[in-house]
Ligand SMILES: NC(=O)C1=CN([C@@H]2O[C@H](COP(=O)(O)OP(=O)(O)OC[C@H]3O[C@@H](n4cnc5c(N)ncnc54)[C@H](OP(=O)(O)O)[C@@H]3O)[C@@H](O)[C@H]2O)C=CC1
């Protein structure tokens with residue numbers, strides 16, 4: 001099985017390292033800059049549970065060098081995908097699946113979602129619907145990323161938490177391609193269940209990200225503070241309840257309640273969210289995929305989301321002034 005990890009930073013690097021070390025797949029990673037140069041020169045080092053492993057997957061800069069694949073796992077930041085998608089064509093054969101291992105609402109969200117919005121394009125993550133055309137949703141497999149990792153120096157991935165990548169077809173089927181990918185990830189040491197309602201799981205993950213990440217970027221606070229301070233927790237809760245109304249109007253059912261989800265965030269402790277880390281490092285923030293999209297969908301289903309809207313306005317300005325949006 002040929003698997004290409006496109007944008008092999010923290011999460012992609014983790015997946016690639018485990019697949020290359022323990023799996024039975026032919027793994028190619030696409031990366032750039034000093035990280036790519038370090039992996040090409042010294043291999044990809046994974047630090048996980050106190051253990052260091054160095055693997056040597058094929059590391060290239062362009063899709064043309066990688067050639068056609070069975071799976072392309074996209075582990076870019078959400079905002080990078082529209083720019084990169086046109087370069088992905090050499091990876092795509094007639095049967096190639098594209099696995100979106102990216103936080104937020106994906107471009108294929110409304111594909112085969114029965115109801116009034118079926119096949120709708122999501123402007124916040126797919127400006128002008130270009131992604132829908134370039135990476136047709138019939139290729140898409142959803143993937144919820146639960147692990148946490150970072151890249152402390154080029155060529156090195158530090159894995160700090162979790163081993164689950166939940167998979168799901170947009171139409172809910174247990175397809176041979178989703179099953180085969182799941183088996184490959186399990187062989188590499190991950191948990192990779194194939195779920196029939198991937199959008200429900202996607203919203204539970206996003207539920208935390210849409211509130212915790214913006215509030216951390218605006219205040220500089222870590223997760224323990226955001227979930228523990230009564231005033232911040234109240235803002236969080238309000239945003240999450242607004243988002244729940246939007247998601248439920250789109251047919252999502254939440255298996256847990258909002259307080260349980262906040263408690264889940266609290267367990268992570270004194271952690272800087274990825275959005276706060278991006279802001280501090282002067283890197284683009286995933287504002288539209290995590291929160292802009294919620295405000296867009298609220299308008300679509302005519303549900304109120306005033307707190308999300310207010311926080312979005314503040315966050316966009318914060319991001320623009322810092323050169324991160
Ligand atoms: N890290 C984590 O713990 C978690 C991350 N996620 C989500 O997973 C997704 C990936 O995040 P993460 O792994 O942290 O992000 P990273 O920034 O670590 O990885 C993305 C990689 O893609 C590279 N890249 C960007 N553009 C290109 C390009 N044109 N060609 C080749 N490589 C490119 C980046 O390079 P460069 O650095 O040069 O920009 C970077 O190495 C995000 O949606 C994130 O929210 C979800 C849960 C936890």
Ligand SMILES: CC(C)(CO)C(=O)C(=O)O
Nearest residue numbers: 208209212272273274275
């Ligand atoms: C904070 C956390 C763990 C949950 O919102 C996260 O997923 C992130 O940092 O992006």
